[in-house]
Every structure is written in structure tokens, then in C-alpha cells.
Amino acid sequence: MKKLLIVTTALVGVSAAAQAQELNVVSWGGAYTVSQVEAYHKPFTAQTGIKINSIDADNPAAPVKAQSEAGNVSIDLADVELSDAIKMCDEGLLEPIDPATLPAAPDGTPATEDFVPGAIQDCAVANIVWATVIAYDKTKVGDTPPTTVADFFDTKKYPGKRGLLKAAKRTLELALYADGVPADQIYEVLGTPEGVDRALKKLDTIKSDIVWWEAGAQPPQLLADGEVVMTNGYNGRFFAAEVGEGKPFGTVWDGSYMDYDLWVIPKDAPHKEDAKKFLAFSTDTQRLADQAKWISYGPARKSSNALVGLYQDGKTEMAPYMPTNPDNMKSPIWTDPTFWADHDTELNEKFNAWLAG
Amino acid sequence: MTDATTDLATGPITTNDGRPLKEALAASLAVRRRRAFLLVAPLFLFILISFIIPIGQMLGKSIYNDGFSSHAPALAAWFDAHPAGSAIDESAYVALRDDLVAMKKDKTAGEAGTRINYDISGTRSLFTAAARGAEKMQPPYMDAFLKLDKKWGDPNVWRAMRSASSPFTMDFYLAANDLKRNEDGKIVSVGEGQAVYKKLMLRTLVLSLEITAICLLIGFPIAHLLATLPMRKAMLLMIFVLLPFWTSLLVRTTAWMVLLQQQGVLNDLMVWLGIIGDDGRVQMIYNQMGTIIAMTHILLPFTILPLYSVMKTIPPSYVRAARSLGATSWTAFRRVYVPQTLPGVGAGGLLVFILAMGYYITPALVGGADGQMISNLIAFHMQKSLNWSLAAALAAQLLAVVLIFFWIYDRLVGIDKMKLG
Numbered sequence: 001m002k003k004l005l006i007v008t009t010a011l012v013g014v015s016a017a018a019q020a021q022e023l024n025v026v027s028w029g030g031a032y033t034v035s036q037v038e039a040y041h042k043p044f045t046a047q048t049g050i051k052i053n054s055i056d057a058d059n060p061a062a063p064v065k066a067q068s069e070a071g072n073v074s075i076d077l078a079d080v081e082l083s084d085a086i087k088m089c090d091e092g093l094l095e096p097i098d099p100a101t102l103p104a105a106p107d108g109t110p111a112t113e114d115f116v117p118g119a120i121q122d123c124a125v126a127n128i129v130w131a132t133v134i135a136y137d138k139t140k141v142g143d144t145p146p147t148t149v150a151d152f153f154d155t156k157k158y159p160g161k162r163g164l165l166k167a168a169k170r171t172l173e174l175a176l177y178a179d180g181v182p183a184d185q186i187y188e189v190l191g192t193p194e195g196v197d198r199a200l201k202k203l204d205t206i207k208s209d210i211v212w213w214e215a216g217a218q219p220p221q222l223l224a225d226g227e228v229v230m231t232n233g234y235n236g237r238f239f240a241a242e243v244g245e246g247k248p249f250g251t252v253w254d255g256s257y258m259d260y261d262l263w264v265i266p267k268d269a270p271h272k273e274d275a276k277k278f279l280a281f282s283t284d285t286q287r288l289a290d291q292a293k294w295i296s297y298g299p300a301r302k303s304s305n306a307l308v309g310l311y312q313d314g315k316t317e318m319a320p321y322m323p324t325n326p327d328n329m330k331s332p333i334w335t336d337p338t339f340w341a342d343h344d345t346e347l348n349e350k351f352n353a354w355l356a357g
Numbered sequence: 358m359t360d361a362t363t364d365l366a367t368g369p370i371t372t373n374d375g376r377p378l379k380e381a382l383a384a385s386l387a388v389r390r391r392r393a394f395l396l397v398a399p400l401f402l403f404i405l406i407s408f409i410i411p412i413g414q415m416l417g418k419s420i421y422n423d424g425f426s427s428h429a430p431a432l433a434a435w436f437d438a439h440p441a442g443s444a445i446d447e448s449a450y451v452a453l454r455d456d457l458v459a460m461k462k463d464k465t466a467g468e469a470g471t472r473i474n475y476d477i478s479g480t481r482s483l484f485t486a487a488a489r490g491a492e493k494m495q496p497p498y499m500d501a502f503l504k505l506d507k508k509w510g511d512p513n514v515w516r517a518m519r520s521a522s523s524p525f526t527m528d529f530y531l532a533a534n535d536l537k538r539n540e541d542g543k544i545v546s547v548g549e550g551q552a553v554y555k556k557l558m559l560r561t562l563v564l565s566l567e568i569t570a571i572c573l574l575i576g577f578p579i580a581h582l583l584a585t586l587p588m589r590k591a592m593l594l595m596i597f598v599l600l601p602f603w604t605s606l607l608v609r610t611t612a613w614m615v616l617l618q619q620q621g622v623l624n625d626l627m628v629w630l631g632i633i634g635d636d637g638r639v640q641m642i643y644n645q646m647g648t649i650i651a652m653t654h655i656l657l658p659f660t661i662l663p664l665y666s667v668m669k670t671i672p673p674s675y676v677r678a679a680r681s682l683g684a685t686s687w688t689a690f691r692r693v694y695v696p697q698t699l700p701g702v703g704a705g706g707l708l709v710f711i712l713a714m715g716y717y718i719t720p721a722l723v724g725g726a727d728g729q730m731i732s733n734l735i736a737f738h739m740q741k742s743l744n745w746s747l748a749a750a751l752a753a754q755l756l757a758v759v760l761i762f763f764w765i766y767d768r769l770v771g772i773d774k775m776k777l778g
Contacts, residue, residue: 062740069745090467090485161619167741191479197550211643212725226620338482341467346478346551348742352734353553355726356560 022051023274026063027079028261029056030217031240035294036079038312040282043290047281050274058215061088064266068093073268076275083169083337085124085262090341094123095265095272103284105303114285119300124262125283128297131323131332132170132257135238136230137223138248149178149255152230153202155209163222163231166212168351169340170257173333174232175202177255187336196347200354212355223249239296239321243311251321253328259335260300298324416756419529419749424472425521428465431455433522441542445515450498453509457484457491475744476517476528476537483508513540529750554734554751561730562758564648565713571653572660572709573702580664580701584671595665602658610719613651617642617723643725651723656712660705667701703770711759731755 025041027033033054041052055075057063061084067073080088088094099120102111112120119126134152136145141158151158153175164171173186179202181189189195203210211228213219219233220241235251242249263283265275281287288299289307296318299305308318319325323332370378426433431452439449460466470484483506494501502509520526520538531537531544535552539545546552579598583591601609616622624638633639641647671694679689717732724733731751738748766772 059741062743065743066740069743087467090464091471092464092468200550207726210726214721225618227618341485342474342479342482345474345742345744348737349551349553352737353551353556356553356557356729 021049021274022053023076023271023278024053024055024074025077025079025278026055026057026060026075028058028060028216031237031244031295032216032234032297035236035291035297036282038294039290040278040287043287044278044281048274048277050278052278059084061085064088064264065093068266068268071268073266074270075266076269076271077278078264078266079127079261080124080264082118082121082126082260082262082335083340085121085260085264086337087341088264089121089123093267095267095269095276096123097121097125097265097276097279099125101276102280105285105301107303109303111283111301114301114303116300116302119260119262121262124264125279126260126262126300127283127288128261128291128300129324130259130261130297131235131253131328132165132232132259133235133238133323134230134232134252134255135219135223135242135249136252137226138250140226140229141250145250146230146252147254148252149174152232152252153178153206155206158229160229161209161211161227162206163211163213163219163228163233165232166214166355168347169344170232171203172196172199172347172351173257174255175199177331177333178202183255183331183333186333187339190347191339191343196350200350203354220247220249223247235321235323236295236297243313243316243321253323254331256323256328256332257335258323258329258332261297292318292322296321296323298322415745415749416753417749418746419753420526421524422472422521422526422529422746423524425469425518426524428460428463428469429456429518429522432518436519436522441516441519445510445512447497447499449515450502450509451496453502454491454494454498457488460484461488461491472521473514473517475532475747476521477513480508480514480517483514516540516542529746530754532747533750533754554731557729557731557734558754558758561714561732561755564645564652564728564730565710568649568652568656568713569706569710571649572657573706575653576657576660576664576705577698577702580661580668583661583665584668585673598658598661601654606655606718609655610651610722613647613654613723614642617647617650642723643728645724645728647723647725648720648728648730651719652713652716655719656709659708659712663704663708664698664701667698667704671697699770703766707763707766710762714755714759 060078061080064078099112104110105114176186176199216234219231220237222228241247263279285303288301289304292308293312372381435449435452466484466488470481474481533554535547535555536544537547619638627633628635675693676689679693717736720730721733735748735751738744
């Protein structure tokens with residue numbers, strides 16, 4: 001079956017016979033990809049002469065899995081979430097990564113101790129810590145801006161449409177948190193049918209006011225267009241709109257959903273060795289700190305934090321916008337990759353059924 | 358008959374070189390046929406390789422999934438030797454352990470677990486966790502597994518493993534119809550909160566029929582105008598029809614978003630005219646209405662063009678003759694004109710209906726929650742959940758529904774009466 005697919009795809013000419021000295025890197029697009037191009041790709045090309053093709057995807061894990069399934073992999077490196085990295089590693093789709101190949105911190109601390117806990121996986125290395133947060137339009141919420149997830153669900157106090165990610169993951173957690181479940185018990189509750197019902201019931205209260213989004217670039221757009229007064233989205237995207245473009249946005253850090261983005265190399269990547277070189281290069285202390293110059297995601301190395309200073313405009317202090325800032329991280333919901341590997345089928349089906357109902 | 362008479366009269370007719378005429382004719386025809394076949398062979402091969410084989414393979418995935426079976430040979434052998442209903446004894450757990458050790462080595466526990474997880478939610482980590490510990494396990498394995506996780510004793514898990522130990526399965530068609538197997542292997546409906554596919558299939562049908570009807574209602578007068586106006590004006594009008602037709606689908610969809618959204622052009626205009634207040638802006642997009650409006654606009658040329666080409670060939674003298682024989686203009690239109698346009702109505706309607714059934718980009722962008730169609734869920738399973746088998750089963754059903762409508766159309770109108778241009 002797989003062989004036939006290979007033959008047919010090759011025959012219709014989609015075969016990805018990429019040339020040497022090139023890397024196909026898939027990431028999430030928008031302001032995030034810009035930060036990677038500026039901090040990783042350009043210096044890497046300057047140093048090694050290897051050209052990098054940056055490709056955008058709504059979720060880079062999907063094309064990796066699809067290409068592996070079809071037996072025709074053209075991706076060398078992909079930027080994926082923690083749950084997808086672990087899941088794909090379990091399925092044998094990824095190249096194992098030896099932590100010893102990662103550069104040590106400038107002060108000599110080995111990489112295994114320099115990275116934050118969980119950032120180095122069997123087949124993946126994190127570059128950032130990021131958060132899904134709620135942002136609002138300051139001009140539309142009156143004198144008392146929202147500060148909690150409960151405010152997000154309160155359409156009486158803050159009338160107007162809400163933007164939410166059209167997926168079970170993150171949405172169900174947010175609903176339970178708004179309904180009063182403490183952040184560290186959310187997956188326990190969500191693991192029961194009653195917990196799922198409770199989350200959906202909470203979502204029911206604002207269902208008719210929700211505008212659903214799918215790509216990470218959409219929420220700042222919806223907010224800027226005035227289609228919604230509040231929406232969840234990736235904190236770096238809101239930062240880029242707020243600081244980079246001067247939009248009147250504010251952020252609710254309550255109940256922020258924390259995750260890593262990790263580099264993975266597909267097992268059948270066409271340029272594996274160059275990809276490994278790039279991975280080591282882009283996750284060194286300086287590169288991770290450089291990325292924070294472009295977008296407000298926390299570097300995955302402790303040693304990078306000291307080097308994070310100002311935004312590329314030369315005057316905005318990055319610290320208040322970082323999801324890893326203690327002031328912002330009072331009640332984080334840390335993603336549970338095992339939970340989602342187990343329950344995504346069922347919960348997505350329930351979510352889709354609820355959505356269609 | 359003629360052959361026989363000529364035979365009787367003069368014997369077989371031969372060509373100049375003495376071969377029987379019939380034979381020579383057949384030979385020359387065969388050469389021509391072969392040449393004609395060679396001419397279409399590239400196209401035929403192209404369609405076969407780029408269309409029929411991949412689609413066939415994809416649809417094959419709906420009944421074939423070796424995610425578990427290819428990694429669990431020992432269990433498959435045990436299931437073969439022990440028919441359904443036999444007790445799960447130590448020998449079964451030995452087979453399970455053997456397979457898990459191999460899975461750990463090949464890193465395939467996730468894949469096998471994913472296949473069982475389609476059947477019973479929450480069992481994927483059962484496999485990945487057990488594979489990690491399988492090598493160190495001490496016999497008796499039954500106790501070792503049960504100590505690891507009580508779920509290993511669950512007859513439902515064993516039922517699912519037995520069913521998945523053969524790569525051929527109807528499970529995905531069950532799932533595509535909101536059905537599943539219970540512990541005894543009986544087919545039951547999934548819970549109320551989980552049933553989604555049948556509802557969406559029905560909605561897809563209803564929306565497609567609605568869009569087809571609206572397209573015909575709007576397209577008929579336009580096509581009529583195009584066919585009857587003087588050439589110069591008709592050409593101008595034709596450009597208005599074709600211009601959006603040549604524009605990218607995404608551009609047209611995004612344009613509708615700009616027009617229809619709550620802070621969009623249309624709402625702004627209505628607020629400015631005082632028809633609605635600023636707080637009473639109408640929600641025209643990110644719901645079913647958005648899907649219908651955008652899809653009708655995008656599919657409209659597909660009704661207008663076949664209608665136009667048919668109407669163009671209708672001689673105006675027929676309607677004039679009817680009028681001169683005393684018919685009112687309505688009767689003449691209804692009984693003389695409309696019947697002659699039916700081949701165009703049929704072609705345009707069928708084309709739009711079939712296209713609408715498979716649409717997914719537009720509903721995904723402007724459909725919000727209640728404007729989604731079954732194709733959006735197929736895309737979801739293709740791109741996000743990566744349950745290609747379920748996507749294939751849903752697609753096969755969609756194809757079947759379209760073919761059924763095609764068949765009904767053929768019986769009612771006759772496919773030979775369809776005229777595309």
C-alpha cells in the first residue's frame with residue numbers, strides 16, 4: 001500500500017528530490033516564523049551557506065505525519081507542540097536526538113542542565129515556552145479591563161463577540177478553569193465524562209457569541225477588525241500586534257495555557273545531518289535569546305534569559321510580555337501530552353458534535 | 358443477411374491480393390483502433406495513475422488498517438488459535454508481552470495503540486506504557502500486566518485487539534455512521550453527545566440542495582437575459598459573470614468576509630443609513646448564512662453557463678408561435694420555453710449540487726460552527742487527527758450519496774439529455 005503510494009506520487013512528479021545544501025523547515029507562520037527567520041535562519045545560512053526554505057502550516061505536526069504515512073518525506077525540520085512531539089516519537093516517526101550534541105551554555109553548563117525541565121525529549125528539543133492567553137481590545141472594554149478567564153465568559157459585563165480556537169485542546173481546559181476547576185486538577189476532571197459535559201456546558205453559555213479561529217494569525221486580525229472584543233490566541237502574536245503594530249490590545253494572563261515548541265527531525269528527512277546541525281545551532285544560548293528580540297516567547301534555556309533585553313525597536317522591555325515572567329505565570333495550565341495522546345479522538349469527536357449541534 | 362446472399366451468389370468477396378474482404382477490413386480496422394487507443398493512451402494512463410489509483414488506495418484505507426495487526430503477529434496467532442469467547446489465559450498475555458517487546462524495539466507501540474484508541478478512547482497510553490515495561494516483566498505475565506494497569510483485564514480491550522488483529526475491518530464505516538461495537542461485539546449507537554457524522558451528512562445534503570435551488574433561481578433570469586440581449590450588451594454582462602469565475606476561490610471567500618462581517622461594509626452601510634443601530638449589527642457570516650451566501654456566489658457561474666448555452670439555441674419563433682396561437686405569455690413561457698431549457702437546468706443543477714457536496718474551504722472560512730459540512734470533518738481527519746481510515750470511510754459515503762443522486766437524476770431526467778454547452 002505504502003509502496004504503491006510512493007510510486008504514484010513519484011510518477012505524478014510531486015517527488016521531493018530536493019537539492020543538496022537546502023533545508024525545508026516547517027513552522028507556524030506569521031510573526032513567529034519571522035522571529036525564527038531573523039534569529040536562526042539568516043545567521044545559519046550566513047555561517048554555513050545552507051539555504052533554508054521556510055514553510056508555513058497551521059500545525060506543522062500534520063504535514064510531518066501525513067508525509068510519513070505516504071512514505072514521501074520532504075520536511076527536514078518541524079516546529080511542533082509537546083504532545084505531538086511525544087506522540088510522533090512513540091510512533092517511530094522521528095529521529096532520536098542525542099542531548100550531548102547540543103552546545104553547552106557560555107559558562108560551561110551542559111545542555112541537559114541548561115534547558116528548562118521537559119524541554120529535551122527523546123526526539124525533540126524545545127526552543128521556546130509559549131502561552132495561549134486571552135487578549136482584549138482596550139477601547140471596547142470600558143474602564144475596568146478584564147483580568148480573569150471568568151471575565152471572558154461574562155458577556156453581560158463585557159458584551160461582544162469572543163474568539164476561540166476551533167479545537168477541543170485548550171478550549172475545554174479554558175472552560176473548566178473558568179468554571180472554577182483549579183489549574184492543576186483540570187486533566188483529572190477532563191478525564192471523566194462528567195468533566196467533559198461540564199466544560200461543554202460552560203461553553204454553551206457563550207456559544208452564540210463565539211467566532212472560531214483556526215490559524216494562529218487569525219486572532220490578532222479578528223481583534224483588530226473589531227469582529228471580537230476578546231479572543232484567545234498565542235501570546236507572541238498579540239505582542240507583535242500590540243508592540244510591533246501599535247494596536248490597543250491588552251492581555252489576560254490568568255489561566256494561560258503553557259506549552260513548548262520543539263524542533264523535531266522526521267526519521268526519513270532528506271537532509272538529516274544538516275538538520276541536526278541547524279537544530280544544535282538554533283538552540284544555543286545566543287540564538288534563543290535573539291529570538292526573544294522579535295517575539296515574546298520564553299527561551300527554553302535558562303542561560304538565555306540573562307541575554308534577553310529589548311525588543312528590536314530598541315526601547316520596549318521584553319520582560320513584562322514574557323509568559324515565563326513570574327508575574328504572568330501565577331496560574332498556568334501546563335499541557336498534559338499523555339492525556340491528549342489518549343483522549344484526542346474522543347474529545348475531538350465530542351467537541352465536533354457539540355459544535356455541530 | 359447480406360453476407361449470406363453474397364456468399365450464395367458469387368462466393369466470398371476478396372480483395373485484390375486475394376484475402377477475404379471481411380478479414381482485410383477487420384485487420385485495417387484493428388490497426389485504426391489501435392492507433393486511436395495509442396492517441397488516448399497518455400490521457401488514460403494519466404487519469405489511471407494520478408486519479409483512479411490514488412483514490413482507490415485512499416478508499417481502500419477505509420476497510421484496511423494494519424496499524425495494529427502488522428505489529429502484533431503473536432497476538433494475531435493467538436486469536437487465530439482461540440476463537441472469540443475463549444478465556445483470556447496466560448498464553449494470551451505471553452503473546453501480548455512478546456509483541457510489546459518487539460513494539461518497544463521498533464518504536465511502534467504508539468502506532469498500535471493509536472489503532473486501538475480509535476476503538477476505545479484512552480487506551481493509547483496503555484500500550485506505550487506497557488511497551489516501556491514489557492522487557493523487565495516477570496512471569497506469570499497475566500498478573501504482571503494486571504498489576505501495571507487493571508485495563509489489561511478488560512474484555513473490551515481484548516475484543517478491540519481481536520478485531521484489530523485483522524487489517525480488514527468495517528469499524529471505520531461504523532464510526533462514520535455514529536455506531537460502535539460494545540463489549541459483546543454488538544453494534545450500538547455511540548452516545549448522544551458524540552454522534553456527529555450522520556447529522557453533518559444530512560446537513561451537507563440539505564445545504565447543497567438549498568444552494569442548488571438558489572443558484573437556479575438566480576441563474577435562470579440572468580442566463581435568459583444573456584441569451585436574449587443584443588450581442589454587445591450580452592458580452593458586457595457575460596464579462597460580469599466570468600470575471601468572478603476567473604478569480605481565485607480564496608479571494609472571493611475573503612471578499613465576502615470583508616463585506617459581511619459585523620464590522621464589515623454591508624453592516625456599516627446599514628448603520629449609516631439608519632436601518633439598524635450600531636449595537637444591532639446583523640450576524641451574516643461565521644454561520645450557515647455565510648456558507649450559503651458565499652457558496653451560492655462562487656457556484657453561480659456553473660449554473661449560468663450551461664443554462665446560457667442551452668437558451669442560446671432555443672429559437673425565439675417557438676414562443677412567438679405559441680403566443681400567436683393564443684397562449685398567454687406565462688403559458689408560453691411555462692409550456693414552451695421552460696421545457697426546452699430543462700437540459701441546461703439539469704446540467705447546471707447537477708453540477709452545482711455535486712460541487713457543493715464536496716466543498717470545504719469556503720464553509721471552513723465563513724461557516725462558523727453551524728455552517729460546517731461533512732467535508733470539513735473529512736479534512737479534519739485528514740489533516741488534524743490523521744485518522745485517514747475514518748476520513749476514507751466518510752469520503753466513500755459522500756461519493757456514494759453523490760452517485761445515488763446521479764442515478765436518480767439519470768432515471769428522472771436521463772443523463773443523455775444533459776447539455777453542458
